[in-house]
Each structure stands twice: as structure tokens, then as C-alpha cells.
Amino acid sequence: MATRLATARTSRQAFTPEATTDPWWRSAVVYQVYLRSFADGNGDGIGDLAGLRARLPYLSWLGVDALWINPHYPSGGADGGYDISDYRAVDPDYGDVADLEALVADARALGLRVVLDVVPNHTSDQHPWFQAALADPESPEASRYHFAPASEQPPNNWQSLFGGPAWSRTPDGRWYLHLFAPEQPDLNWRDPAVAADFEQTLRFWLDRGVSGFRVDVAYGLFKDAGLRDNPGAYSPTLFGHGPEQAMTWNQPEVHDVWRRWRSICDEYPETMLVGEVCLADLEQVALYSRPDEMHQSFSFRLLKSPWSTEAFADGVRTALDAFGAVGAPVSWVLGNHDKDRQVTRFGGGEVGTARARAAALLMLALPGSAYVYAGDELGLPQAVVPDEAKQDPIFHRSGGARAGRDGCRVPMPWNDTAGVGFSGEALSGERAAEPWLPVPADWDRFAVSRQTRDGGSMLTLYRRALALRDAHPALGSGEATVDTRGDVLTVRCTAADGSVVRCVVNMGAGTTLVRTRGTVLLASTTRVRRSAGSIALPADSAVWLTED
Structure with a gap:
């Protein structure tokens, strides 16, 4: 089934809220910043707003449209900032409200929008x-x-x-x-005071120029009023929570919250809400993005699928159909702060890297918005973090049985000097402190400075792909159809002006021939070979082809 999405291209120039009436979020590329690990501006070993401000030109150069910042609020520190003690302030580790306002202003001058994380399901026990x-x-x-x-x-x-x-x-x-850590008590959204306070929080940050919110655990908030037993015990499933968690998630009352939040965003032009909705049924996920609710809700199918044609084709088809049924764009995700890095998930080493490159071209071709997790554009693998350095409550509460998420939260490598350029000079003039999580000894090989000089690097691939996506109306918007033949997945993207780009992904073990009379816009590998009327596409690679 083909699904039509409204075309919307985002200007790379500085903007004002009145500069465009197009919904920028429908096809935006949003860059997720795990603030604590992105860039340290004062040398204390912790990423902060000053460090992020200094790196905004990098994001503009890369070609993204917006940045989403993981929680920046004062926190009890039990769950990476997701246990919040004050929703209308900034953790001193990161700066203050004036620093965030300056960040928004600097980003706006570069044509970038800033989306904040908001956590309405629970607070810190220190709240x-x-x-x-x-x-x-x-x-x-x-x-x-x-x-x-x-x-x-x-x-x-x-x-x-x-x-x-x-x-x-x-x-x-x-x-x-507490559906998460004991330090994260769940809020009771049946108390009107809770809703009233969060509405104040939204306005507080919207008044400071942010362009919207990523909503944590958007499928939670309300619980069964009688606190009845769940019909099944919790166990991680492939795509999300289902009927076995019927009493704790996806209660019908939650949708009224998003209708109210949507009405607040409607008062602030060009702002948006994107929800984390971890449900097994994508049709249920899409309901959170109905026209009077949130603007988007993440589709995690590709994030949670194995490397196979069948799994990826089903992930694309079901998302296009489910979100198309409610008139919403799909928000595609391949990586985030809660999941192992895709290079590692897809097999690690050269194989995992090749597959991650191909998956990036697939995601960036698909109609809808694309969310890129900081470091995925560098091809970072899942880092090995020593047990004694781990901070994730998943690791500690499981007694070490579950590795936790620290490995995808290791600081960003900027250059190949000592400390990989993560920390600036300490304010005291002394040597910068050690990063809050240890940086692997070989992290410099992934550094931004190295990859910018390498025409075949993962970073160069992302930058070229984003430039083409911004320039070509068939990429990121329009209509898409999905086809599979053996190990080959093809997504045909058609723009409103009739132009077409095919994204062909070879997910098999050998080279395949792809018939085409068109032009190769971009390939995930340099090993693509062209002959009369066809190209030879190697295993674990993808190509963008025009139809001439």
C-alpha cells in the first residue's frame, strides 16, 4: 500500500516562526544529543550546554534540521537525567536557563530548531x-x-x-x-494538579523559543484505576508492550492529555510533539499522532529489527500504512540512547559498519522524519564499559545480568588528541577532568576530525545523503512503495512533481544485479559497478537511483 505524505522541505537559513507556513517536522532530520556525552565546555568531564553551543556549527555543516536534547533538568542522577526534581530549571552540571536560551538563539541563527525532552510519567524521588x-x-x-x-x-x-x-x-x-527505578515514582495523572503543573512547564520552555518536545513514556501516565494485576509478567518483547501489560500502559485516558498539549503547541507557531510510544501494535502507536494529538510518535520497528529483508520490509510497510491511516508522517529511528549501537546490532566490525551505512540510506530515503542519534553518523560501535564504571540502573538492578545502556552513551570523539576532544580546558586552567564515562582507547579512529578528511567515511556518507535529501523532493517526502525480491529490498519514492528515487538495499550475502536506466545519486559503498542497463550491488549495501 502506498502512503502519501505532504511534502515539506526545511530552509537551511536562519528562520523566524513566521518565515514558513510549512510543517517543518513532517520531513525533518532531527539529531539526538545525549547532553552529558556530547561536548564538555568547562573541562569537568561532563557534557554541557556550553559545549553543545560550541558544536552547533558542526550540526549545521552536517545538514540536520533540528536537535533534540536529552533531559537537561536538575535530577537525582538515578537514571541518566530521567529522574527529574525540577522541570523548569537546568541542572548546574549543564549550565542554567540563560545558557539554554543562548543555545536556542544560536541554533536559530544557524537554521536549527531545538526540541527538549519532557518526562511526564514520573519524577525523581528528590522532587x-x-x-x-x-x-x-x-x-x-x-x-x-x-x-x-x-x-x-x-x-x-x-x-x-x-x-x-x-x-x-x-x-x-x-x-x-515506580515502573522504572525506585528513585522514579510514577505520577498519578488522575490528580488535576499534575496536568496543570505540566502545562506550566510546557509554556515555560515554549516561551523561551524551543520548537517542541520529545515526550518520554508517552504511552504511560495513566494506569488501571483499580490497580488490577497484569495478565502477564513483564518480559522484553521485540517491538514493545502488548496485552500482557494491559493494566500499566496505553490506557484510553492518556489521549486526552495529548489533545490538551497539542492545543498548547497550537498557540506557538511551528512547534511540535513527538512521543515515545513503545507498543507492539503500530496501529495503536499511530493513534497517538492523530490530527488533534501529538504531531508524531516514533516507529521503532527498524530499531528493533534484525538485518533481514523480510523484517525491514515489514517494518517499513506497517509503519507507512499505520501512520498513513491517521494522516501522520512516520518518525523513523535506527538508534537512540536506549539501544545498542546499530553497527554492533548489525554484526559488528566491517559487516556491521557496511549494514549501518546501508540502513542509513534506507532511513533517509523514506517519507517522514528521521532521527539520528549522536555518534551514529560516525559509525560508533557499542563501547565496552567496565562494570565498575557503569551507571545504568538496568545493569545494577539486574545484578549484572543485563549489560545496560552505558555502552551507547560514551562521550563523542571529536578529534584524535588525548581525550578525543570531548572536554575543553578546565575553567581553572588545569587539565580537564576524566570524562564521566571512560572513553575506549581506540575511540580516536572514529573522530570527527579524521572522518571529515576521508571521502569514504561514514560521516561523509551522512553529509552527502542529507544534502541530497534536502535537494531532492522524492527523498523524505511524497509517496513510497515497498518491494522485495529475495534478499533485495526496494523502496520507490515518488515526489509530488513526479520525480522518482529508488532506494535499493542488498541484504544478502552476495552481489546482486539491479536493472536501471537512471543515475546513481549515492551508494553506501564505493564497490558499486555499472554495466549496460544495470549495476552490480554488493552484499550489505544500498544505492539511491533516479528513474530517467
């Missing part, structure tokens, strides 16, 4: 509300969380995604709900 609830069970703040009376057993069988029961005790014996 003033939770502290007040601990001190007084009868306080108004206590009703803003899920508490249950003291008893020998937890109120139900719900499990934490990080391992173990989803209920912990307070010092006075009560139980409280």
Missing part, C-alpha cells in the same frame, strides 16, 4: 512533591503519586522495566509505584 508526600500521607502532594497502604505484599503483580517489582516501601510502610 519536592514526593518529599512532601513522604513526610505527610495526608498532604495534597501524596495524591499526585500512586501510594497503597502498608501490607505484607505489594498491591499487584506489576513489574519494573528495570527489573524486580514495580512497588517499593516508604519508611512508614506504605507502598509506592
Whole structure:
């Protein structure tokens, strides 16, 4: 089934909210910045807003349209910033509100938009509300969380995604709900005070010029009102949560929250919401992007699929159909801060790198928006982090049985000097502190400075692909059809003006012949060979072809 999406190209010049009436987010390429690991501006070993501001020209040069910043708020530090203690402030490790305002202004001057992360499902246990609830069970703040009376057993069988029961005790014996770490108590969205406070948070940041929000755990918020047992125990599934988690996720009331948030964004021109919706059923995911709800919700199928024609073709088809049914663009994802790096997922080494290059061309050809995780454009593999240095609660709560996510959060390599250019000089003039996570000894081989000088590097491939996507109306918008023949996946992208680009991916073990009379726009490998009426496409590679 072909799915039509409105065409929308984003200017690479500086913009104002009135500069365009086109919905930029429909085909934008958004670059995800894990702030703590991107660039350290003051030499303390922690990435910050000053470091990010200094690297904005790199993002402009790369050719992305916007950047999404992982949580920058004051935090208890239990889960990489996703346990927030103040939603309308900046963690001192990263700077202050003035630094964020300066970042937004600098980005705007370069034609870049800034999207923030917002976490409405839970707070930190250090949040003033939770502290007040601990001190007084009868306080108004206590009703803003899920508490249950003291008893020998937890109120139900719900499990934490990080391992173990989803209920912990307070010092006075009560139980409280945390679907993640114990330091992340879940909010009770049936209390109107919760919704009112988050609406203030949205306006606080929108008034400072941000262009929208990535919404964490957007499928959560409401839980079964009776706290009934789930019909199945939590276990990670390939594509997301399904009926076995019916009481904890995807409650119908949650959609009213997004309708209200959408109405707030409508007051601020050119702003958007993109939701993290980890559900097994893509048709359910797409419902979060109906015209009166969030503008987008991520499609994680390609992020979670093995390297196979069948899996990737199904991931593309089902997403195009599900989101097309509600008139929304697909938000494609190949990597993020919660998943092993794609080079490693796809086999590691030369094979994994070749497949990651091919997957990048596929994603960037597809109609909709594309989200690129910082470092994926460098071909970073999953780093090996020593157990004693790991900070992810998944590793610690599982007793080491699960490796955790630290390996995809290692600092960004900028150059091949000591410390790979992650940290600037310390404010004291002394040598910069060690990075917050250890940098692998060979990380310099992936450095931006090296790859910019290499015409065949992963970084060069991304930059060329983004430039072509920006210039060619058939890439990133229009209509797409999907075809498979054996190990070859072909996506045919047709623009409103009738121009066509085919993305052909050879996911097999040997070279395949692709018939074409058109032009090779870009290939993921230099080993593509052309003969009369066809090209020889090597294994684990992709090519963009025009149809002349």
C-alpha cells in the first residue's frame, strides 16, 4: 500500500516562526544529543550546554534540521537525567536557563530548531512533591503519586522495566509505584494538579523559543484505576508492550492529555510533539499522532529489527500504512540512547559498519522524519564499559545480568588528541577532568576530525545523503512503495512533481544485479559497478537511483 505524505522541505537559513507556513517536522532530520556525552565546555568531564553551543556549527555543516536534547533538568542522577526534581530549571552540571536560551538563539541563527525532552510519567524521588508526600500521607502532594497502604505484599503483580517489582516501601510502610527505578515514582495523572503543573512547564520552555518536545513514556501516565494485576509478567518483547501489560500502559485516558498539549503547541507557531510510544501494535502507536494529538510518535520497528529483508520490509510497510491511516508522517529511528549501537546490532566490525551505512540510506530515503542519534553518523560501535564504571540502573538492578545502556552513551570523539576532544580546558586552567564515562582507547579512529578528511567515511556518507535529501523532493517526502525480491529490498519514492528515487538495499550475502536506466545519486559503498542497463550491488549495501 502506498502512503502519501505532504511534502515539506526545511530552509537551511536562519528562520523566524513566521518565515514558513510549512510543517517543518513532517520531513525533518532531527539529531539526538545525549547532553552529558556530547561536548564538555568547562573541562569537568561532563557534557554541557556550553559545549553543545560550541558544536552547533558542526550540526549545521552536517545538514540536520533540528536537535533534540536529552533531559537537561536538575535530577537525582538515578537514571541518566530521567529522574527529574525540577522541570523548569537546568541542572548546574549543564549550565542554567540563560545558557539554554543562548543555545536556542544560536541554533536559530544557524537554521536549527531545538526540541527538549519532557518526562511526564514520573519524577525523581528528590522532587519536592514526593518529599512532601513522604513526610505527610495526608498532604495534597501524596495524591499526585500512586501510594497503597502498608501490607505484607505489594498491591499487584506489576513489574519494573528495570527489573524486580514495580512497588517499593516508604519508611512508614506504605507502598509506592515506580515502573522504572525506585528513585522514579510514577505520577498519578488522575490528580488535576499534575496536568496543570505540566502545562506550566510546557509554556515555560515554549516561551523561551524551543520548537517542541520529545515526550518520554508517552504511552504511560495513566494506569488501571483499580490497580488490577497484569495478565502477564513483564518480559522484553521485540517491538514493545502488548496485552500482557494491559493494566500499566496505553490506557484510553492518556489521549486526552495529548489533545490538551497539542492545543498548547497550537498557540506557538511551528512547534511540535513527538512521543515515545513503545507498543507492539503500530496501529495503536499511530493513534497517538492523530490530527488533534501529538504531531508524531516514533516507529521503532527498524530499531528493533534484525538485518533481514523480510523484517525491514515489514517494518517499513506497517509503519507507512499505520501512520498513513491517521494522516501522520512516520518518525523513523535506527538508534537512540536506549539501544545498542546499530553497527554492533548489525554484526559488528566491517559487516556491521557496511549494514549501518546501508540502513542509513534506507532511513533517509523514506517519507517522514528521521532521527539520528549522536555518534551514529560516525559509525560508533557499542563501547565496552567496565562494570565498575557503569551507571545504568538496568545493569545494577539486574545484578549484572543485563549489560545496560552505558555502552551507547560514551562521550563523542571529536578529534584524535588525548581525550578525543570531548572536554575543553578546565575553567581553572588545569587539565580537564576524566570524562564521566571512560572513553575506549581506540575511540580516536572514529573522530570527527579524521572522518571529515576521508571521502569514504561514514560521516561523509551522512553529509552527502542529507544534502541530497534536502535537494531532492522524492527523498523524505511524497509517496513510497515497498518491494522485495529475495534478499533485495526496494523502496520507490515518488515526489509530488513526479520525480522518482529508488532506494535499493542488498541484504544478502552476495552481489546482486539491479536493472536501471537512471543515475546513481549515492551508494553506501564505493564497490558499486555499472554495466549496460544495470549495476552490480554488493552484499550489505544500498544505492539511491533516479528513474530517467
